Amino acid sequence: MRGRSFSDRLARESEAWVAEGVITADQAVALRRRYADEEPDAARSRATVALATIGAIAVGLGVIAFFAANWDGMSKGLRLLLLTAAIAGSYAVAYHLRERTGSLPRVGEALYLLGVLLFGASLFLVGQMYNVEAHDPFALLLWAIAATATALVVRSRAIAAVAVLVFTGWVGFEFGLALDNLDDAFGAFPVAAALYGAALYGVATAAQEHIRADWFAESGFADAGRRLGLPLAAAGVFVLTFSEAADELGTAGDQLDGVLLAAFLLLAALALGGAVALALGRRPGALPEAAVLAAVVVTLLVAVLVGGSGTLYAVVFNVLFAVVALGVIYVGYLSDEPWLVNLGVVFVAVDLIARYFDVFWDALPRSIGLIGAGLVVLAIAYVLERQRKRLLLRMEA
Amino acid sequence: VSGRRRVALLLLVCAQLAVPLGLAGLAEADLAFGEEIRLRTQPLDPLDIFRGNYVVLRYEISSLQVVRGVRKGEPLCADLFEQSSGVYSARFAYPLRPTEGKTICGHARNDVRDGGTAEIEYGIETYYASADRAREIEASIARGQTYVVIDLDDDGSARIERLEFDE
Numbered sequence: 001m002r003g004r005s006f007s008d009r010l011a012r013e014s015e016a017w018v019a020e021g022v023i024t025a026d027q028a029v030a031l032r033r034r035y036a037d038e039e040p041d042a043a044r045s046r047a048t049v050a051l052a053t054i055g056a057i058a059v060g061l062g063v064i065a066f067f068a069a070n071w072d073g074m075s076k077g078l079r080l081l082l083l084t085a086a087i088a089g090s091y092a093v094a095y096h097l098r099e100r101t102g103s104l105p106r107v108g109e110a111l112y113l114l115g116v117l118l119f120g121a122s123l124f125l126v127g128q129m130y131n132v133e134a135h136d137p138f139a140l141l142l143w144a145i146a147a148t149a150t151a152l153v154v155r156s157r158a159i160a161a162v163a164v165l166v167f168t169g170w171v172g173f174e175f176g177l178a179l180d181n182l183d184d185a186f187g188a189f190p191v192a193a194a195l196y197g198a199a200l201y202g203v204a205t206a207a208q209e210h211i212r213a214d215w216f217a218e219s220g221f222a223d224a225g226r227r228l229g230l231p232l233a234a235a236g237v238f239v240l241t242f243s244e245a246a247d248e249l250g251t252a253g254d255q256l257d258g259v260l261l262a263a264f265l266l267l268a269a270l271a272l273g274g275a276v277a278l279a280l281g282r283r284p285g286a287l288p289e290a291a292v293l294a295a296v297v298v299t300l301l302v303a304v305l306v307g308g309s310g311t312l313y314a315v316v317f318n319v320l321f322a323v324v325a326l327g328v329i330y331v332g333y334l335s336d337e338p339w340l341v342n343l344g345v346v347f348v349a350v351d352l353i354a355r356y357f358d359v360f361w362d363a364l365p366r367s368i369g370l371i372g373a374g375l376v377v378l379a380i381a382y383v384l385e386r387q388r389k390r391l392l393l394r395m396e397a
Numbered sequence: 398v399s400g401r402r403r404v405a406l407l408l409l410v411c412a413q414l415a416v417p418l419g420l421a422g423l424a425e426a427d428l429a430f431g432e433e434i435r436l437r438t439q440p441l442d443p444l445d446i447f448r449g450n451y452v453v454l455r456y457e458i459s460s461l462q463v464v465r466g467v468r469k470g471e472p473l474c475a476d477l478f479e480q481s482s483g484v485y486s487a488r489f490a491y492p493l494r495p496t497e498g499k500t501i502c503g504h505a506r507n508d509v510r511d512g513g514t515a516e517i518e519y520g521i522e523t524y525y526a527s528a529d530r531a532r533e534i535e536a537s538i539a540r541g542q543t544y545v546v547i548d549l550d551d552d553g554s555a556r557i558e559r560l561e562f563d564e
Binding site (some may be wrong): 076080083084087088091095099115119122123125128129130131132142146149150153154181270275 | 402405414420425469533545
């Protein structure tokens, strides 16, 4: 199981090897001792990565704040010089620490990340410097392209995650602006989020399944896409479980045409393509996973393009969200991925709490409602924690 | 690190340096070659989540009568005339750019019928400033008339050069 420590697995496996006569009991003890000291190193390594990454982000934010605070005290030339020197400097030091000497690879990776963050900041700061009123999302697209290229060249999973995040920001910004420009179409935004999330999760999972090249597995793009896509898709569907939001779909859908409609259809096609590719793969639980993905996409498309009763759609999306939440736990269990199980548990908890407030909040006196809500949350926490632990233990076994 | 990856990284860093420098170069070229004119303005002061403090500027020419109806987002060009020394204004906006005279072009913010009044966005509606500078601008605005000095290009596009105050 991914995530389980190497020494735990070795302990279990070595017992089996002794039982099968592959090695002696003494050899098993020697093997366990040999790797026993590696665990603290791994923990320290993770802590170093976390600290270095937090440091890089803090420095990046600090640079932006510095420019904002000292804007008028510096000439444009000096601002540009400092910005480009900061970008070049972080890449140069990163290269020295990680590639040239190899002395501090994790700090080096964090400095590569800082370089990417500073590049993104420079796009907005230059825009500000010259009062540019360009198409703002375009800066996010440029940033995402640069981050993707950097992640591939320096082979950094952290930068790959930033690239996926910024790309998602670009997609969201474009949809937000386009829908906001129409008279009453913002109700379609959760559909766009859900379709994009489904496409991201479907394509990333299928890519992880079908692209076997080492560089792709190490790049971290598929992993980042799955971990961002799934919550995004679920969030979009979750919003539509409320009848007030589902009611907006018909009106919003009537206004979609041209490029915007094509963008919705493209996302749906990508998600369905991902579902088909998933179904054709050998991933455990691939068929139900692909079926749920396809069902979500088709329902979203019908809701936004055909329209109809908002109350009926709210019921349908409630059922879909429950299927997604339980399906994520099931697929996580089958495919040996604890993060999916944990995420599914969170979806179930959020759904139960939301339904409680949705149904009982207005019907009960406020104090009774609060006491009830607290008891429901505690009960959910108790049941889910027990079930989640049981499930994870069964996965380990 | 392989030689190819080293070269790729070098090219990538150069590209990431070239993009902000290139954007700044293009902006400087616009400012250097455009024709400087002044427009009367009325600023507001919101907060941009991406770029810190900025002042939203509204002009006399932000709202003009159109001869022919236009849809939201379609191009509109204002026929500028000199109102007083160096200060320009306009009365009408046209979907096609007039061939003579000074013209500033933007896009309609709303659907308008023939003879109606269109709200027009020219791309010169935000002026960025630090928190301190924004406070100074606010105080100056309160004391008198504000002008925006813009650089107008031959194609009707414009870029803000600076703010001026008539106190």
